Amino acid sequence: MSRWEYFLKRLLLSIPVLFLVITFLFIMLRLGPIDPVAARFGPEATGADVQRMRDRLGLDDPLWEQYLQFARDLLLFEGQSWVVQANRPVRAVIYDTAGPTLWLGFWAILLPLFIGLPLGFYAGLNPNSWGDYVASIGGIVWLAMPNFWLAVMLLAVLRQTDGGGWFGFDWYQLGPELRSITGTPNLDWYSISNVSVFDIVSFPMLTGMDWGAFAVDIKFILPPALVLGSASMAAELRIGRTAMLETINSNYVITAKAKGLKQRVIVWKHVFRNALIPLVPVITNEAFILIGGSVIVEEVFNISGLGRTFFLAVIQGDLPLAGSLLFMFTLVIIFLNILQDFLYTIIDPRVGYER
Amino acid sequence: MTIDDQHTNERPLVEVRNLQTAFFTEKETIRAVDNISFDLRAGDTVGIVGESGSGKSVTARSLMGLVEKPGRVLQGSSVRFNHLETVQEFSKKFSKRTVVVDSVAEQYDGSMTDLFGHESVDITPQFFGYEKPESVPLADILAAGYGDKLGLVDANDCIFITEGDTDTIQDGFVEITRLSGEPQRQMRGGRIAMVFQDPLTSLNPVYTVGNQIKEALRLHQGLKGKEATQEAARLLDAVGIPDARRRIKEYPHQFSGGMRQRAVIAMALACEPEVLICDEPTTALDVTIQAQILDLLTDLQEQTDLAIMFITHDMGVIANISDYVNVMYAGEIVETTNVERLFSQPKHPYTEGLLQSIPGAQTGDRLTTIDGNVPTPNEPATYCRFAPRCPKAFEECEHVHPTATAVSTDVEDHTVACLLYPEDMDTTAAVEHHQNKSEQTTVDTPQSSMEVNQ
Structure with missing residues (x-):
């Protein structure tokens, strides 16, 4: 089996997984103690109103009909929100809230990748040096701070800097100016318009950038992204160090040295790629944590994103919205798993071969 | 034959003298290699035999400059690489690290007796195998690392010219124990190549075998692109891998153990070395493959006049491949002779x-x-x-x-x-x-x- 066949097989395997997830979501949401009618009207609703609402939401239809409807709505993202944004299509709700979460998630993956990983590799290349000790201890301390605590502390500290404060800098004034450090980022720094080619095909294209607003949004998202990525950053640092140490002491690196290769070539060609192999699942798995973490961080930083909307949908019994969001999270996770396998097949030629 | 040629022929290619490599751990100092001396000659195979832990591999690593912390080669050790071409080439490339021994002798105004009397010299002429101080060549003292404290040479001088001067080098050596940095890197592979014990792990799993051989070809022979691919295929063919053109595109895990060891040997040969160190190359292989690899090495030696240092614990293998044998025990050589007498x-x-x-x-x-x-x-x-x-x-x-x-x-x-x-x-x-x-x-x-x- 070639590596690409292996990859294709992996891709096809995710289809049954999707259906299992839909069924599981349906059972969980329907069996749960959630009453959407009560959530909408409050506990004092009268019998007739409740019955009318139950009919409208289809809660008295046969279960298999409800299941089919549920599955169809999930797959096409066609349901309607019941409670949180009553009667709005789920798709519109997701469209409104996905932007800030994607922006947050992007930076929460980028920061650990470009801070944690290089620090870990540095520590692994210089084991038992001062740099190694500082990076490793810093990693443990960083890992030990839970993100809900870190989020609150960071907010408190940044607020203190308003108009000077203890630290001698004003976060609000530093670089692009901010009026508030909590809230939802605007994300209106790009303009997209449809460009048509010979009036036959038209496709959306980035036509303008507002760099000032772009910078504001980056500065705005950095604190929550740092909090959200903190655990990943520490984990990547520590596993990066171990992976580097293990690879640098392996026989093929000594062979490469005995061949007379330059240290630079040894590290970048022979060590780096092998050290990345154990890191691939770490990096993709951290993206899963981001989904859970975003619920808390968005709540603390008051960002109206997917995580916060999901939290509201669950506590208010908004079954279609909660179901659709969960389904979307599942899609993201399946996609990340496939991405992980894809990265594996690229980095490690041994993947996919049966021995 | 000119006089110069005679010189290089008389002298062994590699002279190991009083080699001591110790590991300084917190608990104790382990003298893994404790004062050993032997020679390697072009076209000859020297076997090193002994049980596990007798210091065979550390000897090999000392020659390659691959001893890692907390280990190091101690002062007094000398491993000379007497290859005139290498000395000429290196003295051009690394002129700052080249020393003409005669001009050092001219600068030094004391006698050899004074030299041995100096407080930093803790050895006797007998250490170098001479009776009287004045008969010890200055080169021996410099090579063993005693010239640094006396201010005769710099700490990183490693190329010594014993006859002639920098323009007309007639004789000289590269002192392997004093190598570091760039000359050490060029020494590795290009002059002394090594084949390691475990063929299963000595190839990088994420690059094709061809890629790894071509890397050596490019580094030491300057071959690139198609030429390199052809040469890599030729080398694989030479070490007895069938269908070499297809095999160079395969990854190490698609090779069997014996094939991998052949590939590793091909990789070492791609460096065109003068000396090949084989550290138990057949230990991980089964007996028939072992015999094939030994035959392969013998054939290669006949074609290229390689000096081979062969480390093993297998007396049968030693009988098969070596011309001379050093028996090592606990860091020391306890017996040296030719293979017939040994058995x-x-x-x-x-x-x-x-x-x-x-x-x-x-x-x-x-x-x-x-x-x-x-x-x-x-x-x-x-x-x-x-x-x-x-x-x-x-x-x-x-x-x-x-x-x-x-x-x-x-x-x-x-x-x-x-x-x-x-x-x-x-x-x-x-x-x-x-x-x-x-x-x-x-x-x-x-x-x-x-x-x-x-």
């Missing part, structure tokens, strides 16, 4: 024990072995390290350190470090002989004054 007339009790331990040669129900294990050489040898396991040990073995001695006065080509020899002396005289010799040559280095010899 027909082993002299050291340890060698006898090793030969008796070959399963095929034994009769009876139980296998004969040497009882016990190799001790960790963690203190200077003031006794015979083999004595506790030796069937022929007597009282003096506990107190006198045996030094390498000719087996008897009429045999030149056979030295042994055992108090029972020379054969033509009685035991008391022999013990006295060893005692005198070891007192004269022992390097009395307290740990504090041990210096990095690089």
Whole structure:
């Protein structure tokens, strides 16, 4: 089996997984103690109103009909929100809230990748040096701070800097100016318009950038992204160090040295790629944590994103919205798993071969 | 033949003299290689045999400059690479690290006796194998690392010209124990290549075999692109891998163990080395593959006049491949001779024990072995390290350190470090002989004054 066949097989395997997830979501949401009618009207609703609402939401239809409807709505993202944004299509709700979460998630993956990983590799290349000790201890301390605590502390500290404060800098004034450090980022720094080619095909294209607003949004998202990525950053640092140490002491690196290769070539060609192999699942798995973490961080930083909307949908019994969001999270996770396998097949030629 | 050619032919390609490599751990100092000397000659195979832990691999790594912390090669050690072309090439590339020995001698105004009297020189002329101070060549002292403290050479000088000057080099050597940085890198692979013990892990799993061979070709022969691919295929073909053109595109895990070892050998040959160090290259392979690899090495040696240093613990392999054999025990060479004499007339009790331990040669129900294990050489040898396991040990073995001695006065080509020899002396005289010799040559280095010899 070639590596690409292996990859294709992996891709096809995710289809049954999707259906299992839909069924599981349906059972969980329907069996749960959630009453959407009560959530909408409050506990004092009268019998007739409740019955009318139950009919409208289809809660008295046969279960298999409800299941089919549920599955169809999930797959096409066609349901309607019941409670949180009553009667709005789920798709519109997701469209409104996905932007800030994607922006947050992007930076929460980028920061650990470009801070944690290089620090870990540095520590692994210089084991038992001062740099190694500082990076490793810093990693443990960083890992030990839970993100809900870190989020609150960071907010408190940044607020203190308003108009000077203890630290001698004003976060609000530093670089692009901010009026508030909590809230939802605007994300209106790009303009997209449809460009048509010979009036036959038209496709959306980035036509303008507002760099000032772009910078504001980056500065705005950095604190929550740092909090959200903190655990990943520490984990990547520590596993990066171990992976580097293990690879640098392996026989093929000594062979490469005995061949007379330059240290630079040894590290970048022979060590780096092998050290990345154990890191691939770490990096993709951290993206899963981001989904859970975003619920808390968005709540603390008051960002109206997917995580916060999901939290509201669950506590208010908004079954279609909660179901659709969960389904979307599942899609993201399946996609990340496939991405992980894809990265594996690229980095490690041994993947996919049966021995 | 010119005089210069004679010089290079007379002298061995690699001269190892008083090589000491120690590992400084918090608990103890392990003298993994303790004062050994031997030669490698072009076209010859020198076998190094001994049990696990006798210092064979550390010897190989010392020659490659691959001894890692906390280990290091100690002052007094010298490994000379007497290859005129290399000396000429290196002296051009690294002129700042080149020393003309004659001009150092001119600058130095004291006599050799003064030199040995200097406080930083803790050795005697006998250490270099000479009776009188004035007969010790200055090059020997510089190579062993005693010129740094005396201000004769810089700490990173490593190319020594013994005849001629920088423009017309007639003789000289590269001192391997003093190499570092760029010249060390160019020495590795290009001059001395190494094949490691475990073929399964010595190839990088994420690059094709061809890629890894081409890397060496590009580095040492400057071949690129199609030329390199062709040469890589030729090399794989030369080491007996069928369908080489297709195989160079495959990854190491698609090769069997024997194939991988062939690929590793091809990779070493791609560097076009003068010396090939094989550190137990056949230990991980089954017997038929082992025989094929040994034949391959013999053929390659005939074609390219390689000097091979072959490390193994397998007496059968040694008999098959080597011309000369050094038997190592606890960091020391206990017996040196040519392969025929070693098997027909082993002299050291340890060698006898090793030969008796070959399963095929034994009769009876139980296998004969040497009882016990190799001790960790963690203190200077003031006794015979083999004595506790030796069937022929007597009282003096506990107190006198045996030094390498000719087996008897009429045999030149056979030295042994055992108090029972020379054969033509009685035991008391022999013990006295060893005692005198070891007192004269022992390097009395307290740990504090041990210096990095690089």
